[in-house]
Amino acid sequence: MKQVTIIAIPRALGSTVTIPLEMLSAANDIARARKQRDKLLRIELIGLEHGSVVLSGGLTMQCTRTLEEVKDCDLIFVPGIWGNPRASVNKNSQLAQWIRLQHQAGATICAVTTGVYFVAEAGILDGRAATTHWKFFDQFQTAYPKVKLQRKRFITSVDNIYCTGSVNAARDIMLHFTEQFYGDSIANEISRQFTHELKRSYESLLLSRDQQSTHHDEEIIKVQEWLQENYCHHIEIGAVADRFGMSVRSLNRRFKLATNTTPLQYLQDLRISHAKDLLKRSNLIISEVADRVGYQDASYFTGLFKKLNAVTPNEYRQLVRNKMFVAESNQHVCGRE
Numbered sequence: 168m169k170q171v172t173i174i175a176i177p178r179a180l181g182s183t184v185t186i187p188l189e190m191l192s193a194a195n196d197i198a199r200a201r202k203q204r205d206k207l208l209r210i211e212l213i214g215l216e217h218g219s220v221v222l223s224g225g226l227t228m229q230c231t232r233t234l235e236e237v238k239d240c241d242l243i244f245v246p247g248i249w250g251n252p253r254a255s256v257n258k259n260s261q262l263a264q265w266i267r268l269q270h271q272a273g274a275t276i277c278a279v280t281t282g283v284y285f286v287a288e289a290g291i292l293d294g295r296a297a298t299t300h301w302k303f304f305d306q307f308q309t310a311y312p313k314v315k316l317q318r319k320r321f322i323t324s325v326d327n328i329y330c331t332g333s334v335n336a337a338r339d340i341m342l343h344f345t346e347q348f349y350g351d352s353i354a355n356e357i358s359r360q361f362t363h364e365l366k367r368s369y370e371s372l373l374l375s376r377d378q379q380s381t382h383h384d385e386e387i388i389k390v391q392e393w394l395q396e397n398y399c400h401h402i403e404i405g406a407v408a409d410r411f412g413m414s415v416r417s418l419n420r421r422f423k424l425a426t427n428t429t430p431l432q433y434l435q436d437l438r439i440s441h442a443k444d445l446l447k448r449s450n451l452i453i454s455e456v457a458d459r460v461g462y463q464d465a466s467y468f469t470g471l472f473k474k475l476n477a478v479t480p481n482e483y484r485q486l487v488r489n490k491m492f493v494a495e496s497n498q499h500v501c502g503r504e
Contacts, residue, residue: 169241171206173208175220175228176259181245182334183279184222188212190341194349194357204348211493213237215259223249234265240274242344247280247334252303253310255283263288270328271405277329279337279342286328287311296323298332302416333385387409390418391426391433399461404430438462439475446484453480 175186191210198206214220214230221227245266250256256263265291270276278286283299284307286292292311298320308316317323331337338361346354353429390411394402407430408418422430438460445456457468472480 168207168209169243170237170239171208171242171251172237172240172427173210173212173244174234174246174262175212175214175222176248176255176262177215177220177222178222178255179246179282180220180249180280180334181222181226183222183282183337184212184228184244185226186337187244187277187333187341190338190345190347190361191356193352193360193461194345197356198349200367201353203349206353208348211237212333213327215262215279218403227412234261237477242275242277243269245276245278245282247282247300253285253306260288265500267291273325273327277331277340280333283307283330286330287314291328292330295325295328295443296320297328297330298323298331299330332443333388335385335411337389338375356445384421385396386413386424387422390422390430394430394437398441399436399459401463406447435471439472442468442480443483443487446480447487453468456480 171187172192173184175184183334184305184420188210190197191208195207195210198204211232212228212230213232213236215229215234217230217233219227219229238307243266245262263285266276266286270289276286276291280300281303283292283297284303285370287297287307287310289338294315296315296317299307300316301318304316307314321332322340323330329340331340342354342358343360345357351358390407393407393410404418405415408415411418413421419429422433424430425432428436442456442460445451449456451459453469457463457465460468462468464472469479472483473477478486
């Protein structure tokens with residue numbers, strides 16, 4: 168049975184401890200109910216000392232063992248810390264040494280947000296890519312200059328060391344590990360229970376080109392995700408602001424700062440992008456394409472599409488299909504040569 172160890176550190180962010188604990192425990196329950204006992208993991212919460220640990224917000228966790236008592240691990244979760252992580256690293260120096268020994272013995276390490284500090288302190292990130300919470304980028308870079316800090320990535324993975332820059336990214340990492348340990352069926356079930364969207368490929372998250380324009384405002388990330396899921400409906404920016412507890416002015420300001428565009432422009436870009444895909448791959452008439460992407464007025468959609476692309480939707484469809492035909496014809500010619 169594989170050993171998964173979740174470390175509880177005083178003043179750790181509660182969610183960075185409970186997310187892996189709850190998601191893996193739920194996966195264990197599903198495997199047990201399906202009589203797939205060969206997939207069960209030993210999941211253990213350990214502390215730096217015996218007894219309970221008080222996390223941020225006053226949440227108290229009871230640990231089963233201490234670092235010294237745990238020798239062999241397959242996967243280790245290092246939580247993020249509330250406040251300045253340097254103080255916690257200095258106070259709990261034994262953790263960095265333990266992480267180094269575990270990694271040398273073959274354990275996979277997953278550090279969430281500022282938990283990456285402990286991994287860097289262990290010296291195993293020297294010369295390797297890593298990320299952490301955006302608020303501490305400069306401090307981290309100064310403290311650990313040998314680490315290749317990736318400021319535009321939420322997730323890094325190299326040599327069995329995973330780092331995440333946000334709590335949201337930790338959920339994606341957890342789905343990746345769930346799939347590795349339990350298989351796709353249980354991972355999909357966990358995804359339905361713990362996330363608001365279908366499971367995405369971890370590799371696509373890690374390698375996505377979109378990460379080049381990534382930011383670290385988690386509330387705006389939630390807004391973007393909601394727009395991506397609801398672009399096909401009638402949307403008013405005022406209602407979006409209300410949904411996320413902001414004024415319209417605050418939403419526009421934060422969205423512009425994070426993405427270099429406005430929420431309305433972002434929504435428009437989403438709709439036009441999906442419209443292009445429908446024009447390319449479907450035989451829907453223009454009014455149906457417009458409706459599918461959130462525009463009830465086909466004439467308005469056509470005018471906007473031409474303004475942005477210099478061609479009408481029908482002209483765009485003809486152009487891209489001609490290119491596809493030429494490409495396919497060339498492939499057939501090459502295949503005969």
